[in-house]
Amino acid sequence: MSPNIESASPPGRRERRKSETRERIFLAALRLFAERGFFRTTVEDITEAADVGKGTFFSYFPSKEHLFGMMHEVQLSKVLHAEAEAKTGDLPIHDVLRQFMQNIAEEPGRSQLVARGLLATVFTNEDIRKLLVGTLTRGRSHLERILTLGQERGEVRRDLPASAMARNFQQSTIGTLMLWSLDTPSNLSRRIDTTFEIYWSGIKAGSDRAENLQ
């Protein structure tokens, strides 16, 4: 793709095409990771499956690991959506958070091998670790605002800081995803259901009763 040809297209169309190519590469990669595992999938495999040249691949993603940056954007857009939904006040915070926990587990939970590949990369690649920590920190600030709204509306307990409950949401979700990815095949969505049920019982208004302080 020469910059001259690119600049001849109207900006909107060019941006849309770039975004489509990016997504095609990403989806091809996810499919291959699921079939062969992260480590056994090469950049060549991905470019072939996505029908793009290696140069195109590298213009979007400096390395195979950087495909995860795209995943992070996808995940962040979900928490932004949940926050916007919470702000309208149309739904109880319970419903917003329940749907969000399911949504956030959906992409990394497409297959156990994809999830294992994603998690392995976090522990073995310093750039990806920092990327994840950054994304979790940003995600947590939005979750915190949702939980604060829940506290203000009397739906969420007030004796714990919203930030602690936001962190717990992430820990519970990632812990569920992690153990699901390692285990014999099972339904992730049902596991997330149970995780959310216990999480919500733990943070809803009225859960901070004297018994906890024994």
Added chain:
Amino acid sequence: MSPNIESASPPGRRERRKSETRERIFLAALRLFAERGFFRTTVEDITEAADVGKGTFFSYFPSKEHLFGMMHEVQLSKVLHAEAEAKTGDLPIHDVLRQFMQNIAEEPGRSQLVARGLLATVFTNEDIRKLLVGTLTRGRSHLERILTLGQERGEVRRDLPASAMARNFQQSTIGTLMLWSLDTPSNLSRRIDTTFEIYWSGIKAGSDRAENLQ
């Protein structure tokens, strides 16, 4: 170590010595993993630090990764202890589980690098993955008995199966450990405190009220 010399020692003493050597290797390895990271620590580094020959190392651990088998034994002994404590009925289940969650996070949480090394190995080594799944399954059966006792004594909610709450305990703990290990340095024990507070609020008797079913 020749079998002839070994068999000359009284069995009790021989067993004790073996167990001491095993532990010395394990502790040296954990220290090195914490200092250098799991992948940068070689078997030679470990044998030197533990002052044993390579043959001795391999007679206890077929590979560096197998050091984790020892970790699994240590962790299983903790849940057995918690179960025994729960059976006496001397302490509320709340106290037994709170202490157990702190205990279980202690060894893998000695350092962030140790925890990351442990977790990386789970995702990149198939033997270790199976070992972890086996240990978690065994651990969960003991946790389930503790939670069933809690249900019988009216301390734990009865509308969820004890097995689901046992799994959730593991997910919450490992999720807390995982995010702690990746993040900037912080106090793991305090994070576990919060995790337990929310977990307990979510599973204690009386948490299964109508509001959850909205």
